[in-house]
Amino acid sequence: MSEGKKIALVTGAGTGIGKAVALALGRAGYRVVLSGRRQAVLDAVAVEIGADAVAIAADLTEPASVAQLFAAIRDRFGRLDLLFNNAGTGAPAIPLEDLSVAQWKAVIDTNVTGVFLCTQEAFRIMKAQDPRGGRIINNGSISATAPRPHSAPYTASKHAVLGLTKSTALDGRRYDIACGQIDIGNTETTMALKMKDGVLQADLSTRVEPTFDVAHVADAVVYMAGLPLDANVLNMTVMATKMPFVGRG
Numbered sequence: 001m002s003e004g005k006k007i008a009l010v011t012g013a014g015t016g017i018g019k020a021v022a023l024a025l026g027r028a029g030y031r032v033v034l035s036g037r038r039q040a041v042l043d044a045v046a047v048e049i050g051a052d053a054v055a056i057a058a059d060l061t062e063p064a065s066v067a068q069l070f071a072a073i074r075d076r077f078g079r080l081d082l083l084f085n086n087a088g089t090g091a092p093a094i095p096l097e098d099l100s101v102a103q104w105k106a107v108i109d110t111n112v113t114g115v116f117l118c119t120q121e122a123f124r125i126m127k128a129q130d131p132r133g134g135r136i137i138n139n140g141s142i143s144a145t146a147p148r149p150h151s152a153p154y155t156a157s158k159h160a161v162l163g164l165t166k167s168t169a170l171d172g173r174r175y176d177i178a179c180g181q182i183d184i185g186n187t188e189t190t191m192a193l194k195m196k197d198g199v200l201q202a203d204l205s206t207r208v209e210p211t212f213d214v215a216h217v218a219d220a221v222v223y224m225a226g227l228p229l230d231a232n233v234l235n236m237t238v239m240a241t242k243m244p245f246v247g248r249g
Contacts, residue, residue: 005052007077008225009033009069011060011118012087014041016189017139017217021084024218025225026052033073035060036087060087060114070121079129082225083122085115086139088157093150093200104153111157112164119168119179126177133176133229137221138165142185142237142245149200162235169234178232180224185239187214201244210240 008025012018013034026032026049034042034055042055054076058069073080089110091103119136126134144162147155161181168179186195188211198206217238224233239245 005029005031006081007031007033007073007079008082008084009035009073009080009118009122010084010086011035011114012139013045013055014038017184017187017214018084018086019045020189020214020218021086021221022053023048024215024222025082025084026050028222028226030082030225031077033077035069060118061109063117066114066117066121070118070125074125079134080122080125081134083118083134083136084139084221084225085118085136085161087114088139090151091153093148095150096152099153107153107157108160111154112160115161115164119164123172123175123177126172127175133178135225135227135229135232136168136172136177136179137224138168138179138181140165140181140183140235142183142239144181144183146245149202149204165235169232176229178227178229180233181235182217182220182224182233183235183237183239184217185237185245186211186243187217187238187240188212189214207244209244210242212240 008030010018010022013022014036022032022034031052034045035058036042039057046053046055056069056072059065091107138161140161141158143155144158165181172179195209195211198208201207220238
């Protein structure tokens with residue numbers, strides 16, 4: 001691996017937004033640590049990036065697994081410059097009253113607790129390293145501002161991520177740790193394929209929604225990551241121009 005490069009960790013790096021961002025960071029000159037649940041999928045992305053990538057499977061809902069992931073980063077690289085908290089999940093789009101507690105917890109454990117655990121471990125490395133500090137970017141969602149029908153767990157989780165982003169940005173000041181959030185609407189990934197078939201709207205109609213190239217999300221994250229630590233994008237929204245968001249219609 002090349003010397004002198006910044007170290008980035010991308011969670012949920014095997015597919016979709018995480019994969020696109022990991023590839024873009026690799027092209028931008030970062031050493032990229034890829035994490036997620038499926039080692040084989042991560043390994044395939046690492047091959048695409050090349051020698052400056054390493055794949056480490058982890059369960060971000062388990063504190064011990066997260067601790068092992070960050071210990072491996074510390075042992076291998078001695079520092080961490082960027083954390084992209086991207087891993088996330090959703091629940092079935094069913095009425096709120098029909099959701100099980102298990103379905104609720106699965107979303108909160110991944111989307112909120114997982115982000116918290118990774119942020120906590122990143123703080124421990126970033127505040128102690130020399131030069132001190134680093135950057136954390138959280139993948140929020142337009143659902144951090146406005147819900148869709150039948151999305152209570154996901155919407156609640158992304159509202160929580162927004163609060164965590166702000167707290168992280170505040171608490172990180174004294175350690176030169178910057179934190180920002182990117183809210184993404186309808187980027188074209190496997191998860192967004194349903195948009196082309198039509199999705200439930202606030203007026204309970206079903207309509208096709210526009211999407212946009214995930215490369216624009218990756219470019220935005222690389223921009224946020226590349227700022228000096230005395231500048232920060234606290235919140236950025238990148239969305240399909242004509243999607244229902246402003247007014248949700």
